[in-house]
Amino acid sequence: MPAVNGQQYIERIDQLKANIWYEGKKITGKISEHPAFKGVIKSQAKLYDLQHHPDLIDLMTWKSDTTGNRIGTSYLPPRNHEDLEKRRLAIQEWAKLSCGMLGRSPDYMNTALMTFGTSAKILEDQSMECAQNMKKYYEYVRENDLALTHTFIQPQVNRASFYIEESPEIIAAQIVDENDDGIVIHGARLLATQGGTTDEIIVFPSGAQLPQISGTAPYAYAFAIPNNTPGLKFMTRESFDYGKSTFDHPLGSRFEEMDTIVVFDRVTVPWDRVFIHGSVPVNNRLYNDSGFFSHTTHQIICKNVIKTEFLLGLMQKMIDEINVGEYQHIHEKISEVIVGIEAMKGFIYSSEKQAKMNQWGVFSPDPNPLLAATQYYPKIYPRFVEIIQLIGASGLVSIPTEADFKSELKPELDLYLQSSQSKGEDKVRLFRLAWDACMSAFGSRQVLYERFFFGDPVRLATNLYNKYNRKHFVERVNDFLQKDPD
Ligand SMILES: Cc1cc2nc3c(=O)[nH]c(=O)nc-3n(C[C@H](O)[C@H](O)[C@H](O)COP(=O)(O)OP(=O)(O)OC[C@H]3O[C@@H](n4cnc5c(N)ncnc54)[C@H](O)[C@@H]3O)c2cc1C
Structure with a gap:
């Protein structure tokens, strides 16, 4: 599938019916019509439309080397100076549409995924399957132009350097089980900006190096799942889009990206979506080497x-x-x-x-x-x-x-x-x-x-x-x- 347009993005997000909570209520209707989300979804749709603008299509897209479809430039692994320049100019075209106020416009995660996808070999130290999963996931996302959110950090409970969670109930999301279907994740993660306005979530290790001691492997994981996966829940803050006009709140009414707390209630991550499960050395190499x-x-x-x-x-x-x-x-x-x-x-x-x-x-x-x-x-x-x-x-x-x-x-x-x-x-x-x-x-x-x-x-x-x-x-x-x- 070539790069999507705004309408396709909106329809896909609406169909997801992800488990998103706002002010004590689960959102049941179309997310694109919800007052807290409709402004940013409309703005983001304009980004996707720009990919099809006749004057910009060559800049905003490239011909996929696997399918021949025209796909978004932010997925492009640069091979030379021209590619890097093209990436810069495409990123800046999108940024102009949001006055630079959309921090998590899709090009951010598309770029991150491009680096993980192209360096998937790192994951062979976890397993050949994990490396394949990463490579295939990058290709799947770029060929379908999915919008991604992500959580890289653990809840802000205790940041003392020697803190290890000892709560009777799990707080920071961790691997609690592995079975034939996949790994089972339970607990919470922060802080998925655009949690409710994307197709899938990537959950990667926090940038912090995990110590090589027993008991930390449950936190060494990386995976990606659709936002409507059973057991996955997004809890939002109050919206800063107060439903005012573009005259009253010119930025907030258009570019308010919601930040969400992500809860995994014994979520099963299928094996083909697992990139790391338990390998502390791979976890610790990932950011620096990719x-x-x-x-x-x-x-x-x-x-x-x-x-x-x-x-x-x-x-x-x-x-x-x-x-x-x-x-x-x-x-x-x-x-x-x-x-x-x-x-x-x-x-x-x-x-x-x-x-x-x-x-x-x-x-x-x-x-x-x-x-x-x-x-x-x-x-x-x-x-x-x-x-x-x-x-x-x-x-x-x-x-x-x-x-x-x-x-x-x-x-x-x-x-x-x-x-x-x-x-x-x-x-x-x-x-x-x-x-x-x-x-x-x-x-x-x-x-x-x-x-x-x-x-x-x-x-x-x-x-x-x-x-x-x-x-x-x-x-x-x-x-x-x-x-x-x-
Ligand atoms: C608006 C916003 C949007 C965000 N969006 C995303 C997102 O989409 N996805 C995502 O994964 N994350 C997101 N983040 C989270 C971001 O990655 C974290 O805020 C950042 O990594 C800092 O972590 P923390 O907030 O837990 O701060 P903490 O680690 O709790 O830090 C609190 C204070 O303690 C100090 N401190 C803590 N530990 C140490 C230490 N070891 N050494 C020295 N000082 C220390 C810090 O300097 C700081 O002053 C977002 C954050 C914000 C504010």
């Missing part, structure tokens, strides 16, 4: 350039509206954002320029600049949100709703809330967008998302510390110290 870091960080940073460009455009428009472009501190703040964008672009180009074929025959960007970028962006994004607040000031709370502009108040609102450029309604339309980016529940979650979605920045810093080769710099210092003073 190319996961190179390619997922490439997707993330490409997307975040678009997100930051959108914020810059927003800031400039606010500056023009209230005519504060003459002030030097404004120039300084905007230059901070420009530096951010140029630095991020630099990280991408550097990673592409230094790309190499990895051991699985996949042309992979240099992970160092991209890992540096994933350290950098969580620090600058909250500052950019702060800059929007510092530019907007009271304009960010002088924001009556669409209903006010439809009432008899309109003439007064247009008069008193006008800007140097626009009548009140248009100024408020812009400042509501700024509010949704920097103050609303939606905007605050975006900040938390950028801080944590790829893992704890503190532990990621340790990863960079451990991986970045600085031996030759130390040697240079040693050489210098040995030189005779002259």
Whole structure:
């Protein structure tokens, strides 16, 4: 099946009837019509439609080497510089449609799966079947253009370094049984963003290395199952799409990706969907050896350039509206954002320029600049949100709703809330967008998302510390110290 369009995506998600709970009730009707999900599903459908746009089809898709069908570019294992560039441009086309606000647009997991699928040989150390399962699953997903959610972490019960769960009842999901049908999983996992708006869930080991002691193997697992698998349940948080219009909540009404807690109630994972079951060494090698870091960080940073460009455009428009472009501190703040964008672009180009074929025959960007970028962006994004607040000031709370502009108040609102450029309604339309980016529940979650979605920045810093080769710099210092003073 070639790349799907929006309608096909919606119909498939509706037919799933996955077990999703919202505010104490199980969702029974069509998920695409539920107030908490319909906005993001509609936006995501537009991404799928873009794959078929006559001007973009060559960029957004490629001809599958197994079926000849045109399938999504985010599944493409790059073989050279052109492929990497194509991936970047396709990721950025999709990001433009969501202003970069959909962190879990399908290209994120498609990219992750491409790395696991192409490096499936790693899993031969678990078993030949597991390696085959991974390879076949990658092909199945890409040829059917499935949308995936994922959970990589365990519930936040106790993060002390020597904590081992000793609760009488299982909390963190673990393998509790193996039988002829598959492995049986029981317990909970966090945190599946888009849990309710995707076809299947991939459950992979947490990035943390499991110690090689007995008793930890039940946590060494990886598998994928449809979201409507018996025993699987998604529990949601409150939605930040409050059912308001696109005037009132321009971002939240379109791009609110729900975060879900995933519960496995003795879920049987069929053997052909099991990728790891019990092998701690394979579990511990998976992320570092698969190319996961190179390619997922490439997707993330490409997307975040678009997100930051959108914020810059927003800031400039606010500056023009209230005519504060003459002030030097404004120039300084905007230059901070420009530096951010140029630095991020630099990280991408550097990673592409230094790309190499990895051991699985996949042309992979240099992970160092991209890992540096994933350290950098969580620090600058909250500052950019702060800059929007510092530019907007009271304009960010002088924001009556669409209903006010439809009432008899309109003439007064247009008069008193006008800007140097626009009548009140248009100024408020812009400042509501700024509010949704920097103050609303939606905007605050975006900040938390950028801080944590790829893992704890503190532990990621340790990863960079451990991986970045600085031996030759130390040697240079040693050489210098040995030189005779002259
Ligand atoms: C909006 C959002 C969306 C997300 N979406 C997804 C998703 O789709 N799929 C998914 O799998 N995950 C998702 N995540 C989860 C994300 O991967 C985690 O938030 C991240 O890995 C950090 O883990 P944690 O939240 O459990 O924080 P914790 O590990 O509980 O950390 C809490 C605090 O303790 C500190 N800490 C804990 N352990 C250590 C340690 N060993 N050393 C030093 N400091 C430590 C941390 O630095 C932090 O300050 C999402 C998170 C957010 C916020």
